[in-house]
Amino acid sequence: MTSYFTLIFLVVFLPLVLLAYAAVPKRLRGYVLLCASYFFAWCISGPRITFMLISTLCVYGIARAMDARIQKRDAQLAQVKKGKREIKASCKHQLNQLLVAGVMVNLGILIALNYLGFFGELATAALGLLGIHAHFEFPRIGAPIGISFYTLMAISYLVDVSRETIKADHHFGRLALFLSFFPHIMEGPIARYTQTATALWEGRDLSAQNSYRGMLRMAIGFAKKLLVADRLNLYVKTIFTDYASYDGGLIALGAVLYTLQLYCDFSGCMDVAIGLGQFFGAEYPENFRQPFFSRTTSEFWQRWHITLGQWFKDYVYYPVSLSKPVKRLTTKARKRFGNRYGPLLVSGIALFCVWLGNGLWHGAGSQYLFFGMYYFVLIWLGGFIEPNARAWAADHGIDRERGAYRVFRTVRTLMAVFVGELFFRAEGLEAGLAMFGKMLSNFSLASFADGTVFTLMSKADFAVALFFVAVVFIYDTAYERGFDVRKMIEEKGFVLRWAIWIAIVMTVVIFGAYGFGYVAVDPMYAQY
């Protein structure tokens, strides 16, 4: 069992978990899910899941210590009339120390398992530039599945406990399940403690309504992945591994198709994860909100991988922006550059931290660093341009939210996204730059005219992929306009709603890109 997209998961693992969940008393259901989650992680990562257990133990212990310190502070405050500020400050100081320790342990494990090799290469290269010949090489241990996801969830939990927005969980099982629940462990969503922990541990009864919601959501996820994403892989894989053999036109199409592949793969996995959560009464946060309708790159990242963006906003952007040195700098910048540009200039510091983290979170590689810096520059510069563009449009009587200008903004954003994804998927920064260079210098439509494009993927596969991309577009358009397609189906009568579900399943069975002639593609974000 390597993912949700295996037969053994669907017809053995999931039914057994559901049966066990339904069979045991309510108070034991959380334990069933916890055992199932660790078993699922074990199947994928083997003994490396020990790191997940270590992180959980660490987070549990540190949060309990924070809780004890908070209670001590409250007791002290209740007994004194003077010196309350000192008591609070002392508590705050100790909470921060505990928080730093917890974050260091969790980030330390993540860095040790995922990034040491990369940092070793960077250090070797940096020293080489200084004329020092040293070689840093670290053993590769391998990380457990989902480490990048549960680490962020663990940090968010610790920060929230230290901020006293939530109370430390005294139940180890509930916290462990929150961090390891099998639907989210592969690719997220990056849920917050308040969103899922209690609901999962409650052991809510399975219901026909929730089961249908879950199954419909899962079927849609499978459709996105197997009808579109895995089919487009035929083209994308060839173009990105052998880009030197193809012209700029085919590479440009590769960038577009990769973006669609990633969207259908990742959002499809999210549909499956959210659907699985719905079985057990847990509502995971949405991770995508029709990102291709965005008008700016900033808006794109509010609609794409939403839970990651929200995490960076809450735990990096705001803390950096609201830190004392940055606030002081903002005040100075306001005086020097005015109220419009001063804060914008300084906001670059927090934004830089966010996009450095975002880039590195995606992987240890120069292309991911570039990817992060690419969006940092686009979004930061966008902040300077946006007020001027708005003023220019107002002066010329142009409605930026409708008509041709709206289309222009969306297309411009899409172009930026396609270029970003080209670098993201490229096999190294050098390859990304070479591909981008070919797109500009060697752009040609000849390969489309002479049929070379169909040597990369057959006409039939193009036709199926484009048809289902159109279906996804219509589906997203409906949501964008406030029409909830899934809800509409869920409210239909028994026969019709199940007929729709069976139709989706059979469409996946017949037109899915699996088996002979196709290569099974693991969920793409599971590698991060």
Place this chain on the structure above:
Amino acid sequence: MSETNNKRPSRLRGICAALAVVAVLLLALVVTSMIVEPKTNDSEYGLFDPATSGIRAEPADTIDVVVVGDSIALNGLAPLQTWHENGFTLFVCSTVAGKLPDGYTMLTRALERQHPKLVLIEAHPIFSEFTWDYALMSEAQTVFPVLRYHSRWRNLKAEDFTTRPQMTWHDERKGIRVEGEGVAVDQEALDNYMDDTGEVQTILPQNSLYLQRMVSLCESVGATPVIISVPSVVGWSKAHHEAMSAWANEHNVAFYDFNLVSPEEIGIDWSEDSKDGGEHFNVIGASKFSRYLAKVLKRDFDLPDHRGDKAYAEWEELYQSAD
């Protein structure tokens, strides 16, 4: 009390509804399977690996020895020569890189119309790793061919909707696909061939399970299962032999490791009898090995001699035309 009574019909309704949904889904899988399933046993209708299904067109109960395995078996035998020299019929049901679940499916199909005396299970795939998911998918594809042949939607013809599969294609090579010129085996590999390093290979639980299923299947139709290991310098070692011997002893199945027989005794010249430097035989190597194998089988098992029997005339004609 009344609440409990209300819940019961509701739960019963729920179970009936769930069963109805499952039944409709299964029906849809069956119907689509019937449509997309290849309608002949050759590649005309998109059948994968037609070589594995040639046996299904053979007249019933005419095959004495069935061989299952992977490319080692595909390239390692000479059925028509075996016929000509010994008078028993041997058919190879193997596929390139075949795993045991594939072998089990092929054997099941082969034994639908044949009741051979012997089933030779070539040992290389026994060490070929596969996941439980692979096995499950293989079983599901057997029950619902739409899971294997779904991509045929793009080539469907009118008769796909109206006809049932017909086994019309006779494989004149009787399952083998031997080819290639001679490529000499690396001397170092030859020097280390079958050296005793003290190691023992592992037969994974899923592999062992499928091997047991194959053995049981043979026994259920009265065929004797025999494990053989075709000589292969690159793909076999003493560690494989030890593991295979232990398994065969434990399960009371005959095991012949021809890698232990000296090349001189079989007549193999590793400088020219392999097509790829020691992993697979070429035509000459397959011919030499088949001659030796047939001698062993005739010696140890009661195999018939059909030469002169008109029902088997086609075998001699094919041998003469192939010669």
